[in-house]
Amino acid sequence: AAAGGRGRRALPVIQVSETPSYIYDHDAPRVRIGARHSAYVKIAEGCDRPCAFCIIPKLRGPQRSRSIDDVVAEARGLVADGARELNLIAQDLTRYGWDLGSDPATRPTLAGLLRGLGTVDGARWIRLHYTFPSAFDDELIDVIASEPSVCKYVDVPLQHIDDGMLKTMRRGHSSKVTWDLIRRLRARIDDVVIRTTFIVGHPGETDDAFERLYDFVGEARMEHVGVFTYSIEPGTVAAMLPHRVDPEVAEERRARLVELQRGISRARGEAMVGRDLEVLVEGISEESDLLLEGRWYGQAPGIDGVVYLADGTARPGDLVRARVTQAADYDLAASLDI
Incomplete structure (x- = not known):
């Protein structure tokens, strides 16, 4: 049953499937939170x-x-x-x-x-x-x-x-x-x-x-x-x-x-220093307002590190070419001036 606040009544449970069977489709309402890109x-x-x-x-x-x-x-x-x-x-x-x-x-x-x-x-x-x-x-x-x-x-x-x-x-x-x-x-x-x-x-x-x-x-x-x-x-x-x-x-x-x-x-x-990459720009870096932050295809969102971009005015969602200049344990630094 669904419990409500003042002035609301509990709704009866119509049916509970013994084995989960729901799968949503593209018409189901979806709320997107975070980056649009x-x-x-x-x-x-x-x-x-x-x-x-x-x-x-x-x-x-x-x-x-x-x-x-x-x-x-x-x-x-x-x-x-x-x-x-x-x-x-x-x-x-x-x-x-x-x-x-x-x-x-x-x-x-x-x-x-x-x-x-x-x-x-x-x-x-x-x-x-x-x-x-x-x-x-x-x-x-x-x-x-x-x-x-x-x-x-x-x-x-x-x-x-x-x-x-x-x-x-x-x-x-x-x-x-x-x-x-x-x-x-x-x-x-x-x-x-x-x-x-x-x-x-x-x-x-x-x-x-x-x-x-x-x-x-x-x-x-x-x-x-x-x-x-x-x-x-x-x-x-x-x-x-x-x-x-x-x-x-x-x-x-x-x-x-x-x-x-x-x-x-x-x-x-x-080993990637000097390599040119396509980078998906995420936005201003959390490390510094002077840096942009993005990812190349080898970095999934939230788990694989990022590419720091030292210059440029790209916007979130832009795909830009950048040359790797430095590497840390999991992150890369790259320049848009190539």
Whole structure:
């Protein structure tokens, strides 16, 4: 029931679905908060993955994908409202369309959706968030490589690399699949940027398992890595598992990975000095009123660092050419005077 204030009455509950089934469409009212030039587009709701640590399938139900036409219609509306960047989100982007037909040859796919979004005039950057490593087919990789408006940026949460931990986490794939995906992405997509996340301290993570993860991060040298310590989520499989990791040990592991990645990120940034980039201007920097702040396609909003622009009068939402002059751990400095 809905509780109201003075003079209002409670409304009766008509029906409560046992399994969540709602999925919004482009006609649903939407309030946009923040920058107009960047927007998030949810292409599906719910999740079919059985990950041990995650409660989302229980809370949000099975995956329900929107139609390609509906997503494209929303994208056109967002672009008309000022968006230049469209960030595609779902619990699992790469499973998009699997629920819309039983025949893999005819049902919608993420690759097909990207082609459809590529027809939206004014959508300059289309970015993929929350993909799954075992669901990348060659068609999807080829579309990322060839579609001009799709950012050469892949967010693929890996969570771990140790095969024993992947099994405990119920991820459904092996370390071989992970390595194969990284090699395919780098071989077929020029200048691809890979972002991932890991969980340390998950029940069952031994010292040896963590060291394998540490070695993997050092060898794979991905552009962006987020590291989280495991926290118990009641109602999940992992919440009932034995072999808990001491919280202090988990935090030490997290700190080690963060420090390792800090050096990798700085080295990658320093290698970009002298390179010309297309930068999406966000506005005046929080660091100084004398600086502009923006992002290149290798930086997703809010998580991957920024590009500081030392001169120029560009406005929020402008796409400008800039030359990298300096690099910090996660941020770049660039000049518009090129």
